[in-house]
Structures are given as C-alpha cells and as structure tokens.
Amino acid sequence: MANLDPDREKVALFLEDLQVGQRFVSGTHRIDEGQIRAFAEQFDPQPFHLDPEAAKTTLFEGVVASGWHTAAITMRLLVGGGLPIAGGIVGAGGEIAWPSPVRPGAVLHVESEILELRPSRSRPNRGVATVRSETRDQFGEVVQVLVAKLVVPRKMKP
C-alpha cells in the first residue's frame, strides 16, 4: 500500500486504540478566492461562489465557498493527520451542516471527537467509530459540523 504520509502511518490507530471522548486537531488550510472559484467552476457553478460582483446581490452578500468544497478540505485535513486511523478514513455516511459561510482568506482547521465505538457483529476484523468533526475558521467560528460513521479496523488476534 502506498505510504502517503509517514507520520500518519506511525500513529495509525485501530478500534482498540480509540476511546469515547478522545480528541484530535488537524493542521490548517487557507482558502482563497481562486480556490473557491476553481472548485465551483467544476462542481458548483453558482454566482455566489464564482463572481464577487454578482455575489453581492445574493443572500451571502459576497463570495463564499461551496459547502462541498468545505467538506472536501475537511477531508484533506483529516486524511493529512487530523484523524490518524489505521487503514485510512473510510466513511459510510453521516450528517453535515454548514452553520456559517466560508469566505476568501479563511484559515480552516478541524477538531474531531470520538462519540461512539462499536465493534462489528458480523466482521470481527473491524468496527464503526462515530466521529464529530467541527471545521473552524481562524476566529473559532464553526463553518461545518460533520458527524460521520467511519469503518475502523481492529487489531488481528495473534
């Protein structure tokens, strides 16, 4: 398997290594207008993501990032060490909310907390971790809340 991030591999956590209440903090990512426009042109071409002038007349009153862009950056921060789970971050789904907009210049990071851990009944080599990940900007404002169910491997018995 490609070793994409040696540091992450070193601290890769299995289901048995996790505890309810355990917290993780990611690195940061600065978003700018160019990134917002590039993502929007490909996936969410609406005026409030693309055009500063047109965006002024929308309910956002200026350019904001697509919520899916915020979600994608959040994933990048989690994969880049923000949530060091063995075997990678594999989500089955979850709940997502965007309580406040992400504007150009925002510096984002992700704070995650383990909410629940459940071994699989049918598959002894894995389980499910429910993780709440808050994406915050440089002012501490929460711009995304993701409560995700992740597939986490268990240590193989000797």
Added chain:
Amino acid sequence: MANLDPDREKVALFLEDLQVGQRFVSGTHRIDEGQIRAFAEQFDPQPFHLDPEAAKTTLFEGVVASGWHTAAITMRLLVGGGLPIAGGIVGAGGEIAWPSPVRPGAVLHVESEILELRPSRSRPNRGVATVRSETRDQFGEVVQVLVAKLVVPRKMKP
C-alpha cells in the same frame, strides 16, 4: 446576477411552485479513473482512490471515487438542471450516505424528491425544502443518498 444556465433560469421554481412528492431527474456524468485520481490528489489522497495496484489490497478491492467526489458531482448535476430552484441551490445541511462504491466508468445521474416544505416564520421571503436526492449509476445502483435542507425563495407579494 450571472445567468449561468439559461434553461434552468426559465423553469426556476419558488417555494410555492414545489409540492411534496414532486420528482426531478438530472442529466448524467461519466466518471473515469483520471477524474477520481485528480480529485483525490487534491482532497482525499488515500490509496484506494489513487493507485489501482495498491487499491486491490484494500477493502474496496480496486479504485473507487471519494465519497466527497460523488457529493460534488451530485451537486454539479443538481445545479446543472437537476433541481431547478429559483436563486440556486443553497443547502443548510443534511444527511449523506454512500451505500455502494463508485468505480471508474460509472455513469451517474440524480433522482430527487421533495419530502417536506416549510415557510420560514421569521423571514417571509423564504422557506426550507427538504429534498431526498439519490445518485445512481448506469445499473440503477444507489451510490449516494443525500437528504438536504435547502433554502428556497418565496414569490414576493405584489
């Protein structure tokens, strides 16, 4: 405001135009290995998205798209006419699940249904529509279910 899609503007729907049970079908998007890798390099650099050989040894047994990539493509299909809401598609949040993986070559489309309509109490010019959007591949397999709460404008009274 920039007119990004003349056809969509023509049929832009306000809250009063929507009905519970109303259905919409999007156009299609074919995803290939290059798209999957490009998205993953930027946002989700894990072996099961990036490297066909390494992906064989993972639980996916081959390359699959990032769930966030599927979400982004779904948004593109909704914005591109799959959900013709006046003022664009503005989501406050929702629930998302990826019941089966998206593999290279999949041809995706989105089928949406209005589940609930609620005028805002505090803001007479808008409301919230709850919409279930199923993203399906060319075999009809559901690869993503998104139940989203969307901000929808109401017609201004004369």
